[in-house]
Amino acid sequence: MTDLSKIRNFSIIAHIDHGKSTLADRLIQHCGGLTEREMSEQVLDNMDIEKERGITIKAQTVRLAYTARDGETYELNLMDTPGHVDFAYEVSRSLAACEGALLVVDAAQGVEAQTLANVYQSIEHDHEIVPVINKIDLPAAEPEQVRMEIEEIIGLDASEAVLTSAKSGIGIEEVLEAVVAKIPPPKGDRDAPLKAMLVDSWYDPYLGVVILVRVIDGVLRKGLSVKFMQGGTQHLVDRVGCFTPKRTDLADIGPGEIGFITAQIKEVEQARVGDTITTVKNGATQALAGYKEVQPVVFCGLFPTDAADFEKLRESIGKLRLNDASFSFEMESSAALGFGFRCGFLGLLHLEIIQERLSREYDLDLITTAPSVVYRISLGHTKNEDAKVIELHNPADYPDPSRIVEIEEPWIKATIYTPDEYLGSILKLCQDRRGIQTDLTYVGGRAQVTYELPLNEVVFDFYDRLKSISRGYASFDYEQIGLRPGDLVKMNIMVNNEPVDALSLIVHRNVAEDRGRGMCERLKDLIPRHLFKIPIQAAIGGKIIARETIAALRKDVTAKCYGGDITRKKKLLEKQKKGKARMREYGNVSIPQEAFIAALRMGEE
Amino acid sequence: MARALYIHWPFCLKKCPYCDFNSHVRDGIDHGLWERSLLADMQHEHALADSGPLTSIFFGGGTPSLMPPALVGSLLKEAERLWGFDAAIEITLEANPSSVEAGKFAALSAAGVNRVSLGLQSLDDEALGFLGRLHSVDESLAALDVAQSCFQRVSCDLIYARPGQSADQWEAELERAIGFGTSHLSLYQLTIEPGTRFATDVRRGVFEPLADDPAADLFALTQDITAAAGLPACEVSNHAAPGEESRHNLTYWRYEDYIGIGPGAHGRRGGFATQRHKKPENWLHAIAEQGNGLSEERPLNASEAASEALMMGLRLREGVDLDALSRRFGLSVDTMIDRERTEFYRSLGFLWSADERLGVARQGMGVLDALLGEVVSGELVAS
Ligand SMILES: Nc1nc2c(ncn2[C@@H]2O[C@H](COP(=O)(O)OP(=O)(O)OP(=O)(O)O)[C@@H](O)[C@H]2O)c(=O)[nH]1
Ligand SMILES: [Mg+2]
Numbered sequence: 001m002t003d004l005s006k007i008r009n010f011s012i013i014a015h016i017d018h019g020k021s022t023l024a025d026r027l028i029q030h031c032g033g034l035t036e037r038e039m040s041e042q043v044l045d046n047m048d049i050e051k052e053r054g055i056t057i058k059a060q061t062v063r064l065a066y067t068a069r070d071g072e073t074y075e076l077n078l079m080d081t082p083g084h085v086d087f088a089y090e091v092s093r094s095l096a097a098c099e100g101a102l103l104v105v106d107a108a109q110g111v112e113a114q115t116l117a118n119v120y121q122s123i124e125h126d127h128e129i130v131p132v133i134n135k136i137d138l139p140a141a142e143p144e145q146v147r148m149e150i151e152e153i154i155g156l157d158a159s160e161a162v163l164t165s166a167k168s169g170i171g172i173e174e175v176l177e178a179v180v181a182k183i184p185p186p187k188g189d190r191d192a193p194l195k196a197m198l199v200d201s202w203y204d205p206y207l208g209v210v211i212l213v214r215v216i217d218g219v220l221r222k223g224l225s226v227k228f229m230q231g232g233t234q235h236l237v238d239r240v241g242c243f244t245p246k247r248t249d250l251a252d253i254g255p256g257e258i259g260f261i262t263a264q265i266k267e268v269e270q271a272r273v274g275d276t277i278t279t280v281k282n283g284a285t286q287a288l289a290g291y292k293e294v295q296p297v298v299f300c301g302l303f304p305t306d307a308a309d310f311e312k313l314r315e316s317i318g319k320l321r322l323n324d325a326s327f328s329f330e331m332e333s334s335a336a337l338g339f340g341f342r343c344g345f346l347g348l349l350h351l352e353i354i355q356e357r358l359s360r361e362y363d364l365d366l367i368t369t370a371p372s373v374v375y376r377i378s379l380g381h382t383k384n385e386d387a388k389v390i391e392l393h394n395p396a397d398y399p400d401p402s403r404i405v406e407i408e409e410p411w412i413k414a415t416i417y418t419p420d421e422y423l424g425s426i427l428k429l430c431q432d433r434r435g436i437q438t439d440l441t442y443v444g445g446r447a448q449v450t451y452e453l454p455l456n457e458v459v460f461d462f463y464d465r466l467k468s469i470s471r472g473y474a475s476f477d478y479e480q481i482g483l484r485p486g487d488l489v490k491m492n493i494m495v496n497n498e499p500v501d502a503l504s505l506i507v508h509r510n511v512a513e514d515r516g517r518g519m520c521e522r523l524k525d526l527i528p529r530h531l532f533k534i535p536i537q538a539a540i541g542g543k544i545i546a547r548e549t550i551a552a553l554r555k556d557v558t559a560k561c562y563g564g565d566i567t568r569k570k571k572l573l574e575k576q577k578k579g580k581a582r583m584r585e586y587g588n589v590s591i592p593q594e595a596f597i598a599a600l601r602m603g604e605e
Numbered sequence: 606m607a608r609a610l611y612i613h614w615p616f617c618l619k620k621c622p623y624c625d626f627n628s629h630v631r632d633g634i635d636h637g638l639w640e641r642s643l644l645a646d647m648q649h650e651h652a653l654a655d656s657g658p659l660t661s662i663f664f665g666g667g668t669p670s671l672m673p674p675a676l677v678g679s680l681l682k683e684a685e686r687l688w689g690f691d692a693a694i695e696i697t698l699e700a701n702p703s704s705v706e707a708g709k710f711a712a713l714s715a716a717g718v719n720r721v722s723l724g725l726q727s728l729d730d731e732a733l734g735f736l737g738r739l740h741s742v743d744e745s746l747a748a749l750d751v752a753q754s755c756f757q758r759v760s761c762d763l764i765y766a767r768p769g770q771s772a773d774q775w776e777a778e779l780e781r782a783i784g785f786g787t788s789h790l791s792l793y794q795l796t797i798e799p800g801t802r803f804a805t806d807v808r809r810g811v812f813e814p815l816a817d818d819p820a821a822d823l824f825a826l827t828q829d830i831t832a833a834a835g836l837p838a839c840e841v842s843n844h845a846a847p848g849e850e851s852r853h854n855l856t857y858w859r860y861e862d863y864i865g866i867g868p869g870a871h872g873r874r875g876g877f878a879t880q881r882h883k884k885p886e887n888w889l890h891a892i893a894e895q896g897n898g899l900s901e902e903r904p905l906n907a908s909e910a911a912s913e914a915l916m917m918g919l920r921l922r923e924g925v926d927l928d929a930l931s932r933r934f935g936l937s938v939d940t941m942i943d944r945e946r947t948e949f950y951r952s953l954g955f956l957w958s959a960d961e962r963l964g965v966a967r968q969g970m971g972v973l974d975a976l977l978g979e980v981v982s983g984e985l986v987a988s
Contacts, residue, residue, distance in 0.1 A: 531972055531979075532953055554821035556975040559793040559842050561920065562626055562665070564611060564857045564871045566913045567878065570986075573916060576978040577986045588949055 001190070001219065001254035002075040008183045009077045009214070009258060010130075011059075011094045013122060014104035015112035015475060016083030019134040021045055021056050022166035023104060023175070024080040030172050031064035031076070033244050044080045044245060049356055056082040057353060058324075059090040059200070061212060061258055063242040068180045076179060077258040083114055085477055086347030088121075089294045089326055093273060095121055096291065097199045097214035097258055100128040100183030102175065103156070107133050107141035107163075110446070111149045113417050113477035119154055130178050131161035137168050145444070153443055188255025193284040194218030194277070198228070199258070201271035203322035207239070209265040213277060214258045216288065221252035225280040226263065229287040233270050234280055235263035268322040294326050296344025297410070297480065298351055298371045298459050299393045301332050301502065302358070303340030305365035305582060305593055310339045316362035317341055320354065327354055334396065334501050337367060337584065342394055348459065367584060367593045369502040370395070370600050373455045376483055378405040395504045398490040401541065408483035410455040413438070415448065416466070418474035423447045425469040433457035434508060453478075454486065456506065461600070491516055491545075493599075494537045495523070498587040502596055509540075516546035519599050526595035529553035534589055608691070609661045609856040610650075610684060612643065613867030614669040615885050622737045622802035623764070623795060627869035627883050628667045640676050642892040644683050646866040646881070649897035651687040654864060654874050658689040661853035662696045664718075670700035674709055678716035695720055695852045697760075700752070702745030710748075710755040720758040720851075722791065723749060728778045732767055737802075749785060758849065760789035765827070766820040767795050768812045775823050776830065783834045788849035792827055793842050794820055824971045840920050841970055858921045860914040868898065876910070878903050907934040911941050912985045916977055924957070924964020939982075946979045956980070 012020040021042035028034055034043065044060040045051055064076040079094040081087075095101065101122045105115060122129055131150050133143045143163055150158040162178055164171035200212040213220065220226075220240055227234045241249040242259040253259040265271050274291035278284040304313045317329050327350065332342040345351040351371060358364050374391055380403050381387040387405070392398065414435075418426055420442070430437065430451045439450035453462075458478070466474050491512055493503040503523075507515050516538025523536050531553055538546040558569060583590035617628045662684060664677065681696065697720040698713060700706055710721070725745050727733050733742065740748070752759050763782055765775050782790065797803050797814050806812055815823075828838055836844040840858060843851070856863050865872035869883035881898040882888040888898040905913070911934040918925035927938045934941075947963065950956050955969035955976055969976050 531950065531955060531969075531975055551818075553817075553972055553975055555794075555817040555824070555971055557794075557841055557971055557973040559796050561857070561917070564863055564865060564873065566857075566873075566917060567871065567880070569916055570909075570913060572974065573912065573977055573981065574986055576974070577983055580978065580983075588946075 001252055002257065004188060004256045005185050006072060007075045007077070007185050007256045008100070008179050009079075009098040009186055009256070010100045010102055010179055010183050011079040011081055011091070011098050011122070012102045012104060013081055013091060013095075013118040014083055014134075015106070015109070015114040015118075016055065018083065018104045018106040018109065018112075018115070019166045020083065020104050021080055023102070023132070023134060023164065023172075024060075024062070024078060026166050026169055026172045027076075027078060027176065028062060028064060028245060030176065031066045033062060033064050034246075047357075048360070049353060055084060056080060057084075057087060057090075058082070059094045060245070061094075061199075061243060062245045063248075063258070064244070066176050066180070069177060070180075074180055075257070076176075079258075081118075083118075084347075084349055085114055085117070086345075086350040088114075088117065089346060091118055092121055093199055093291060095125045095127065097197060098125075098127065099186055100130065100179070102132050102179070103129050103150075104132045104134050105146055105150060107135045107143045107146050108138045110142075110146050111153045111417070112475035113415050114475065116154065116415070117477045119156070128183050129156060130175075130182050131156055131158045132164055132171075132175060133158075133161050134164050134166050136163050136170065137165035149443065186256030188215065189217045190219055190255050192217035193282055194220065194224075194226070194279045195284045195288060196220055196253075196277040197288050198271060198273055198275040198277055200273055201268050201325075203268055203319070207262050209262065209268050209271055209322070211261050211263070211265070211271050211277075212258070213253065213261060215253050215255050217255055217284070218279070219252050219254050220259075220261060220277070226277050227280050227283065228270065228272075229276040229278060229284075230290070231270055231272055231275055233265075235265055237261050237263045268325065273325065294346060296326075296328050296346060297455060298345045298347060298373060299342055300345075300351060300371040301334065301337065301340050301342050301367075301369035301394065302329075302355065303334065303337040303367045303369070303502075305367055305584075307338045309364060312362070313340065313358070313364055313366075316358055316364060317343070319362070320357060324354070326350070332394065334369075337369070337502050340367075344393070348463065365582065365593075367502070368597050370505050370596065371459050372506065373410050373459055375410075375488065375506060376408040378407075379403045380405045392506075395490055395506050396501045398504075398506065401490075406485050407488045409486045409488060411481050411484050412453055412455050412458060412478040413481045414451045414453050414458070414476060414478040416451070416474055416476050417446060417448050418470050420445055420447055422470040422474055423449070426466065426474060429462070429465055429469060432511075433462060434511070452481065454484075454508070455480070489540050492539045493519060493523070494535075494539060495527070495591065496534045496587045496589045497537075498589075500586050500591070502584075503599060505600070512538075512540055513545045516540075520546045520548040522599045523591075523595060524548040524550055526598055527589065527591055530589060532588075608656050608659045608688065609663070609853050609861070609863040610647075610659055610688075611663050611665060611853075611863055611865040611867075611870055611872070612647075612669075612680060613665055613667065613865070613870040613881075614672050615667040615868040615888075616671060617666070617668045618671070619737065619739060620802075622806070623798070625798035625801050626667070629885055631885065636673055636676055638889065640679055642889055642898075643680055643867055645892050645896055646898045647680070647683060647687065649899075650864045650866060650872070650874070654862070655688065656862070658691040658694075659684060660691045660694055661851075661856065662694070663851075663853040664698040666699055668701050669698050670706040670709065670713075670721075674712035674716050677713055677718065681717040695758075697722055697851065697853055699724065700748075701740065702748035702752075703740045704744055704747065707748035707751040710751050714755040719756055720760070721752050721756050722760045722762060722789075722851075723752055724762045725749070725782070726762060726764045727767075728763075728781055729774075735767065736764060753785075753787070758789065759787045760791060760845075760851070761785065761787050762791045762793065764793050764795050766815045766823050768815055770815060770823070772819075772822060772826055776826060779827065779830050783831070783836065788836075788846040789851065790831065790836055790844045791842055792831070792844060794824060821971050828967055828970075837922070838967075838970065839922050841973060855921075858917045860910075860917050866898065870898075873905075873913075876904055878905050907936055908940075908985045910934055911936050912981055915941065915981050915985075919963075919965050919973065919977065919980070922964065924962050926962055928961040936985075941982055941985055942980050943982045950976060950979060 081091040147158045195216040196213040224237045239262040276287040328344040329341045435451040435453045487509045533552045534550040831844040868888040872879040880901040882900045
């Protein structure tokens with residue numbers, strides 16, 4: 001147990017890719033947490049998918065021992081957080097467990113949308129914020145300009161900002177000194193009843209459910225009987241430790257410290273983040289404030305390509321959820337796709353990641369249906385039913401239009417930062433997506449524009465489009481601003497005259513024709529030619545609003561089957577059958593599974 | 606049961622740019638060695654399949670018309686000694702229509718060959734150049750004359766759906782070929798096969814293959830013209846006057862047993878799929894080492910055999926007898942074909958059925974591969 005005055009708890013926050021994880025690497029190395037040989041790039045990004053994409057998805061906590069220039073050894077609890085907006089929730093939990101934050105800003109990119117969003121969160125927690133200007137080794141680095149931005153846009157004193165190159169190891173000791181000097185030590189009373197915040201929990205195949213805690217008061221040690229104040233369950237603590245980043249067992253975790261416990265908990269459900277842990281005997285009476293519940297904002301259906309894999313999918317989703325409590329799922333059935341799950345996600349990247357983890361870690365082939373948001377629909381009364389309000393998660397459940405009194409859709413406030421030169425195209429993109437501009441300001445050569453946008457226009461490829469029209473320079477952040485009524489209709493896509501439920505979507509009437517035409521055109525390219533011609537139509541109710549036709553396949557025959565060489569032909573047939581297994585049948589048309597998502601990509605508008 | 610023997614001669618003077626068959630260009634072929642080796646390969650097969658008199662023999666290649674007639678004669682003599690010959694045996698040899706080869710036709714006939722399949726390929730000199738052929742149209746027509754006087758039966762090969770070929774051009778060429786009066790024509794659409802020079806050319810943009818739609822039009826035209834001329838399609842690319850079909854090829858398509866010897870030859874023998882070493886040198890080496898050229902001999906399970914029977918049988922206009930196949934392989938008809946899809950494509954006119962027979966209709970032949978993917982049950986292919 002470390003003396004409170006020698007503890008520093010801090011998060012590293014930044015916009016995506018500004019170098020948080022790389023800085024964490026250097027801090028770990030400097031403090032000797034890992035030897036050169038054990039080190040790898042962004043060592044805390046330990047999931048395959050994080051390594052591959054070079055992004056952090058899950059916050060990670062590391063305890064380091066740092067001997068400062070004053071000769072004292074400090075216990076530093078460092079929390080590396082994700083930068084992408086979808087995982088803002090991870091950041092907020094980490095911030096709640098700390099007294100300060102390192103705000104990393106890329107010296108070439110400057111302040112971006114997520115920089116601000118994270119700073120504001122940190123300020124809400126009364127944090128001491130230490131600005132770090134990173135990547136000063138880059139030729140395009142303009143540390144002085146960035147220092148100014150931090151002062152002007154954020155309003156933080158940046159005169160003592162630490163200049164670093166996490167990549168080349170410049171300024172690392174200065175960062176550590178600044179942490180010790182500026183971030184206040186935690187407060188807490190070791191003799192008071194135990195109060196520990198449940199910061200995170202995950203499933204580890206060897207240890208079972210592992211819980212990350214921040215002790216506020218009292219001491220957590222092995223053998224203690226604890227209870228979860230909200231969950232109401234009781235458990236026996238059987239292991240106490242921390243990550244350095246190697247898992248290290250400890251005798252106890254005292255006030256102000258961050259560490260982990262295991263307590264023979266079978267289900268992650270029982271260890272809900274934000275809960276307060278106290279002792280069974282003489283426990284605390286008042287729980288900590290806890291976290292805001294996260295609400296999934298994007299929904300889509302996940303179906304196994306092979307219907308026989310449904311049970312496997314159910315099991316895999318269950319397991320995956322043990323490590324990511326932020327997505328929700330419920331069973332769903334579709335006329336054409338069979339049984340699957342309707343899942344809720346924090347955003348599109350989150351959706352993509354879950355989908356990829358399912359297919360990769362659990363070896364599942366999945367079909368993903370069009371992402372959709374949650375609509376609120378007021379229904380009038382009928383002879384047998386009263387008027388009521390329903391929530392629509394799935395376009396397939398769209399009620400009888402004649403009963404609909406009003407549909408409301410979620411809106412967001414989007415803040416976009418961009419170099420001037422891309423502003424024009426960005427405004428057009430927002431306009432096309434039914435956006436309402438509320439603010440536009442310039443700082444230096446950069447513009448900050450604020451739009452109110454319907455979430456359903458953003459949910460699909462808005463972010464991709466934004467990145468591509470700005471060559472990656474624009475950044476984007478959003479917050480939900482509630483529901484607004486809209487003239488929304490359900491658009492059906494019919495392939496060979498059969499409605500394909502997995503392709504139906506809810507759109508605003510004004511853009512329906514445009515979207516319908518786009519989808520028909522894309523499907524025309526995505527669906528291979530068949531032996532007969534295939535009409536593809538978009539319809540609202542009974543009215544066809546767009547149409548394309550896929551011509552029939554006319555040539556596909558092996559002209560010469562030579563000398564009784566059947567083997568080769570057979571291979572061809574096998575390949576053909578395998579290809580078919582990856583498609584879905586609608587009527588007599590096979591639709592490749594990629595088509596379900598690709599059809600929605602709005603491409604170069 | 607038919608008793609068919611295939612003999613592969615792997616050598617050509619020059620490799621044609623469209624050809625992906627097992628053919629090689631070599632100097633100084635030791636004909637004595639090849640004779641001994643082919644005889645050994647034949648004897649090996651005879652020891653395993655002494656099934657009674659042969660009904661057909663086919664010399665394929667490569668260019669078997671480059672074989673010395675004496676070599677052909679000695680192989681035929683040995684085949685007759687081993688198995689005996691059916692009275693109506695068909696002995697086919699593939700020949701290039703060059704003047705040199707035409708000079709051998711009389712001797713080949715004397716050696717026992719009674720049918721030639723002549724690779725005219727085109728009746729247009731420019732097209733012959735494009736196809737990399739070493740003969741001119743005049744030369745090949747002279748060879749055709751010789752062939753028609755030397756052999757009982759002659760078939761001609763043509764390649765159509767060439768880049769830029771119009772319907773009118775093809776119609777004229779085909780009508781002319783029909784005018785030669787052979788009782789059999791093999792009419793192949795040009796296909797760009799991977800691993801050929803044409804595949805490289807196409808990738809490099811040297812030429813663009815004829816698009817699928819015009820190619821399909823030419824295919825349909827071919828069916829009309831040949832049918833009107835009394836040479837209807839009996840198989841995807843083969844056209845014959847009634848009774849003049851190649852008996853040897855019918856053996857493949859009806860999925861009866863056939864023996865294959867020589868480099869790269871395939872065989873189906875007593876429930877086994879056999880394959881020989883492809884490279885001439887490796888095949889020779891195998892003969893020297895093990896007394897036969899086999900590189901693989903694999904038992905076929907009932908599903909595999911049934912899928913092969915369907916793939917081959919549906920190439921024929923006569924189609925397949927599903928009950929007979931069901932009895933032959935001990936599999937229910939429902940295990941072999943996807944009934945629902947079969948019915949669907951029948952209703953669209955791609956397939957026909959009559960009693961126990963199922964066949965591909967004219968409209969379906971040009972898209973047979975796609976149809977097979979629909980009709981042959983997934984179960985059969987997966988297992
Ligand atoms: N030149 C240079 N590149 C750096 C520096 N620090 C980080 N990078 C590079 O910037 C990229 C992003 O680095 P990360 O550490 O993964 O960034 P991050 O902020 O953790 O990203 P997220 O977790 O996805 O938000 C990587 O390619 C790093 O190698 C630096 O000081 N100089
Ligand atoms: Mg990171």
